[in-house]
Amino acid sequence: MTQPFRLYPFATSPDLQLTGSIARAGTNFAIAYQLQGDIDKLVMPPAKDHPSRRDRLWEHTCFEFFLASPKAKPYWEFNLSPSGDWNAYHLTDYRQNLRQEERINTLSFVMAQFPLEAAPSAGQTYHLSLDLDLTPLIAPHQPLAVGISAVVETPSGITYWALTHPEPQPDFHRRDSFTLRL
Incomplete structure (x- = not known):
């Protein structure tokens, strides 16, 4: 079953919409993001010919x-850059013992930009x-x-988007903030 989502900016933001969907069948997980607005005014890392695992993509x-x-x-964090670079981390508790998840050795994703x-x-x-x-990582x-x-990232700084922002930061x-269930 596919579940749609909408992300909300933490504070004021450029005139954008960030939506998408997730789905799961056993151990197969799918996620799709759609960022709509004046994309040309955003700071987007250029696509690389040979993307790789990188730190600090955020x-x-x-x-x-x-x-x-x-x-x-324990939980996992996945980062996907418009450059094609990626990372997957495992944490043992809230922000504790961040380490690369070595059982994931590649994340191949599709990116496209087109007029509305x-x-x-x-x-x-x-x-x-x-x-x-x-x-x-998980059982089916x-x-x-x-x-x-x-x-x-915009020319004036970083904006933060999430399903919910339960804290003042x-x-x-x-x-x-892990509000969706599969």
């Missing part, structure tokens, strides 16, 4: 998601989608709590 435009078993402390069909003068849509086999019927977020790692 310092620039980056699409993120978090997966956890609802009743367990309904109103081309209104901007563009940037689309990013990933299909991921979670077999190395293990429930998942999902947090979805993004960092969007943006914090994508808070378990009460």
Whole structure:
């Protein structure tokens, strides 16, 4: 079953919309993001011919998601850059013991940008989608709590987007922001 989502900016933001969907079938997980607006005015890392695993992708435009078993402390963080660079991390508890998840050795995702069909003068849509086999991480019927977020860089700074912002500061790692269930 596909679940749509909408991300909300932490504070004031450029005139953008950030939506998408997630789906799961056993250990197959799919996520798609759609960023709509004046994409040309954003700071987007250029696509690389040979993307690779990189750290600190969240310092620039980056699409993120978090997966956890609802009743367990450990969780995973996934970062997807418009450059094609990526990373997957495992944490043992809230922001504790961040390490690269070595059982995931590649994340191959699709990116595309095109004019908005309904109103081309209104901007563009940037689309990013990933299909991921979670077999190395979870059992086929293990429930998942999902947090979805993004960092969007503009010429005037970083904006933070998430399903919810439960604290006075943006914090994508808070378990009460993992609001979707699969």
